[in-house]
Amino acid sequence: MDRTGLGKALACWAVFGIVMCLLPFVVTTGTLRVFIFANFLAMFAMSWDIISGRTGYISFGHPFLIGVAGYTTAMLTYHLDVPLFLSIPAAVLAAMVAGTLFFVPALRTRGTYFALVTLAFMELLYGLTQVVQPKITGGTRGLSGLPSVVSGAVPNYYLSFLVMFAIGIVLWLIVRTRIGTALSAIRMDEDAVKSTGLNTTKLKLFAFMVSAAVAGIAGALYVHYLGSIAPRGIFEINFLFTILVAALLGGPGTIIGPIIGAFFLTCLLEFLRPYIPGTERYLIYGLVALVLYYYAPKGLYGIITWVLERVGVIKPEGAKA
């Protein structure tokens, strides 16, 4: 993208940031807690989108990356009393190392097979955390009583929002450059990208590392926000689908899309809670996601830009965020 849409896009980010910062003044603590989850989900969805929405390598294993980071910081703080300012970077690093594991199948395949291998990583870690040295990982029950970064709904809201916002902006700045164009081109025709002289292996590795780093930051903070970690909560298919659906719903291959998707999904889930208290809720949103994805493959982001184009607020092909 060239400079034409820059001003407007920046204005959008600014408005979004200001509105979100004002929220604690107008909503209840309960609602704020919902938004904290939305912030985390947005980070997870953005992380997923950098690999899968951009390059087309569909990951079913993001909980693996999140789990590696979560367990790293949990074990370091729980057993060794490592301070958070060290354990969290260590967790991010561990997630990035884990991300290179994703990269091995990506060298040979994409599509279904790649998705399945990444899913296997998740299942493997699920098994490992339970059987290997339960003393260290906490086994099925996991570890609890982990230190928190900040306490109270409002500080946690600001922390999660600001990190999410910062990640969003950094990712947006990255994908606006030529690297974003190249990564999208890989999704469209990887061989053709090679035949323009680009080393797609290097490009994919970059995308995977960025994605893993984001998953690591978000995963580590999430665990310390919850104060606990257990295999059932993280290596769970519903968790994976929540991430996937948030990204797909919001608009894959965009940065703002996964954020919109995460908020929409979290709010929808909360809204449905009184009516359908059980896990059947997941069915409903799965259905909503299917319908939206079928009729609007570019997600909510696509619908919003379409509407804005119609009413003339933005020009077609304008500010892509």
Next chain:
Amino acid sequence: MTALLELRNMTKKFGGLTAVNEMSFEVNEGETLGLIGPNGAGKTTIFNLIMNELKQNSGEILLQGKEISRLATHERVKRGIVRTYQVPRPFAEMTVASNIRVGMMPDDLVLMISEPPDTAKEREIGKAVGFGDRELAMYPSELSMGDLRRLELARNIAADPKLLLLDEVFAGLTVGEISQISDLLVEKKKQGLTYIIVSHDLRSLAPLVDRVVAMSFGEMIAEGSFDEVISDEGVQKAYLGH
């Protein structure tokens, strides 16, 4: 003088089918070579081998005298060889300008991030193949076959090649489109660009090539000037299928 590109005894088998059999030929710097042969002769396969989109079973590929068989596709491109595809392969969800942008990109993550795209150069390359601002903003789905072939050419030229491999650049085009692309290739030849061109449209090919290699069933059957090759008995037979 060493040839720009030389193939030595290249063989490619698909199971029991030998698509390319002991092919050897070369193209010199500044020279333009026509590669002709009936359907299934192995022309596209040769391009795939040169680009490492397929791996040869045996044989050598030399670029300026250096064996390049071990190099990955993108490394061969960086050394100056690019190709077009018989069936155009544009990046479908990108504008024409962005397609050209991908072609121009340096293979360097830091530069990709730190340097903004050179939109003036994109325009210039677009213009070289006949695209105006309107076309640059269009998506591949809105383009005619002729435009798609021009887009392939633009993306190739963007990589600043030494050697262009052109696969059926005239197929599916109107007479007007053919002469446009033909003019462009004449122009490029004048500028000293080397290319190998595959075409079934022999009439359009004639003015573009210094020399022709004809092949059939994976083997070379004739080599020489355009007139020599098409009046060759073996070539006539291969084309008429007797």
